[in-house]
Amino acid sequence: MSRSSKPGGTDHRPTAPADTAPVTPGPVTADDLARAVRLAVALLRTAPGSAWEGRAAGSLAWDCWETVEHLSDDLFAYAAQLGPSTPPLDGAVPFVWRPNRPGGPANAVHADRAAGLLQTLEACGALLVAMVRTTPAEVRAHHVFGNSDPEGFAAMGIVETVVHTHDLAVGLGLDWDPPADVCARVLARLFPDVPAGADPWPTLLWATGRTALPGRPRRTAWRWDGTVRP
Template sequence: MTVTADDLDTALSSLVAALGPATDADWSVRAGPLEWDCWHTAEHIGDTMLSYAAQLVARPDGRYVRFLATADRDASAGEVLEFAETGGRILALVVRGTPAGARAFHPTGRADPEGFAAMGCAEALLHGEDIAHGLGTALDPPRPLCARVLARLFPDVAAELSDVDPWAALRWCAGRIELPGRPRRECWQWRGAPIGG
């Protein structure tokens, strides 16, 4: 099950569809279980997406490219959501233009373009749901997308979760919810490196 730049575009479209109608709400409220508020969580999405793109472009050894992308302090909720989406669309373009065999640093293993696409999907979906939760709405991504991201980033548990709704399974893997018979995960980490190297 491969995760592609098209999947990242789909995840970003889900993010915007869920949060766009809520840009008139108060984005200074806490984003679900996070310490950040909704505005700063959206900013984090944009920064992370641009950071992943930079990794694939520069491919430094053993570290991130040294920069931090931030939204303007006076950016509205709609503008910071635009920043998050823009960062993700740039990552999708970079994934499309990077050879499949390329590898770049990530703390969870040297990731290939598919790995960065999957991590970008997870950032958009999971943090998008955090924001949605804070704003009293919900994000409802396509389940086949969630299943592919789950299989790529959490291969150690994906098979045993095959009978669980893929969106719920992905949120459980990332410590967002509990599942029947499965307490909420306190410690978790996805796999950035390709399966098998």
């Protein structure tokens, strides 16, 4: 989802949203991102090694291996955007993103199929955590959904992590329930237009086109707002 939105979907049935409700206060932090990546990797390590290839990740057009590569690539790309001494404001750092097959995700990061997969995800997550921790808050860098600051890139990395782990959990038959407080902070930072008052995790799934909420059909198009607000 780092360069375009890719809706998915499940039969998840969340509670109905209310008109107003408080969210967990405070900014999105590097610790939030590290926690999301750590929990995702721990869950995915419970999947058998034979499950990754040829099994669709939820409603995505990619199998589970490709989806982990895509998630790793998103985290790497966000870290890279913050890396230059003067980050670009009008485009991505010029790595070459290519798919391994027609219809596959266009990545700069590809895991060695003979050596494993999840270390790649863990390492790319650690790169973004480190960049969020060390980049001054006033730095801005390009993203197609709005030029953002380190907090914004942390929030984007969390969305990628928790939502694509959801896609993977559907494909692998695992249960995934990321921390509600982290989801609430991400919703407040990136999705100011979504209804407040419901459980943050189902609301985040709705905001990213994965499911419907009662009275609110599943989104067929969506984007977050990464811009820095006062």
